[in-house]
Amino acid sequence: MAEAAQTISDHIHKMLDDLTRAERQLALSVLENYPASGLGPLTALAKDADVSVPTVARMVQKLGYKGYPEFQAALREELKAKVKTPIAKHDTWAEAAPSGHILNRFTEAVIENIRLTLGQIDPTAFDQACDLIADADRHLFIVGGRITHTLAEYLFLHMQVIRPHVTHVQSTSNTWPHYLLNAKEGDVFVIFDVRRYENNTLKLAELAHERGAKIVLMTDQWRSPVHQVATVCLSNRIVVPSAWDSATTMMLLLETMISSVQTLNWTQTKARIEGLEDMFDQTKLFRKFT
Known part of the structure; x- marks a missing residue:
């Protein structure tokens, strides 16, 4: 058994x-x-x-x-x-709604996804992914798909601040082969690919692998075909009572990863944040109340 x-x-x-x-x-x-x-x-x-x-x-x-x-x-x-x-001591999450209400059913599904995902994630593999992403000597390429491009953009925005040498690649773009011209052995590709797995993403991953790049794959519980060439594969549970899959668990891992990479690079990151804030002040991008 x-x-x-x-x-x-x-x-x-x-x-x-x-x-x-x-x-x-x-x-x-x-x-x-x-x-x-x-x-x-x-x-x-x-x-x-x-x-x-x-x-x-x-x-x-x-x-x-x-x-x-x-x-x-x-x-x-x-x-x-x-x-x-039961996951929680309370019968429902939204106390004003019936237990069968979508607010409660959806929340229960998401929390179960988080529980199952964290139960399967290998901390050593997660740390390895963070170490690769934090290494500023390696150019970092971030690749999203039709839906996951929003997650890729979120990671890209933070990595731009945390470290230099970061490129955002759209896997759906017919120009992505141009980005591979700059990829060299040891560079890192963070690739997001969930069902329905995209052919462009797989081909990009295969070509990056052939050039000696390291691949960190963020995928679902069934695993994208990209896992066959990935250095690190982080699988997430994504099923919820909806016509669309949930990105909540992947966002949790993503934000944890950002926190870890920020800590690993803190001296450099702190200096970059200070420089960025100075530019924000000069351009008056944000409203000040004092």
């Missing part, structure tokens, strides 16, 4: 790279609507994932279960454990 300290979802994530194509397709289907996807009949799961019944049976055994009934029993135990150990 799977380790008690891990959820079945956790175990599946660790196995992804070792699965066959059909098994990986099944695993991603299970994770897409976890845990509800595994609570129905075996044949229904196989049909939803567009794989054979024997593929489901093999996958269940690889997870450490004797058969599908035992696998389902473990899923049900996970659900019971969630009921026994």
Whole structure:
């Protein structure tokens, strides 16, 4: 049986790279609507994932279960454990709203995403990412996608202040190959890529890797194909009751990363902030009340 300290979802994530194509397709289907996807009949799961019944049976055994009934029993135990150990002492987050109100349902999903993400993040890998980003001897390239470009811009804005040699690259732009001309061995690319993974982003990552660059990947729980060439991969849970995925957990990691890099570079960062504030004063960018 799977380790008690891990959820079945956790175990599946660790196995992804070792699965066959059909098994990986099944695993991603299970994770897409976890845990509800595994609570129905075996044949229904196989049909939803567009794989054979024997593929489901093999996958269940690889997870450490004797058969599908035992696998389902473990899923049900996970659900019971969630009921026994609520995230908060209060029944609702927005006390004026019913427990089923979107304010509460969405908040519960986000907090669960944070809990699961932090439970899986390797602190050593996170520190390695921060060290690479903080190293001012390495040119830093920041790449966002169609939706994640907002996160990339947020990181870029802060890194501009914290350290020199920072470039913001739009992966959707047809000019991004021009940026690669300046990339050299040891430079760092921070790449944001969540489902639906973008072909431009993958190609950019592959070419940067070929040039000897280090890649820090910010992705979702299913992991972008970019992870195959990434030096550090930081996965985030993103599913919420919405037609769109949530960026809250990724923003939490991002702001923690900014804080860490700022601390690592504080002497240089302090001098840059002082110079920037002086320019703000001269240009009267901000209103003063004293």
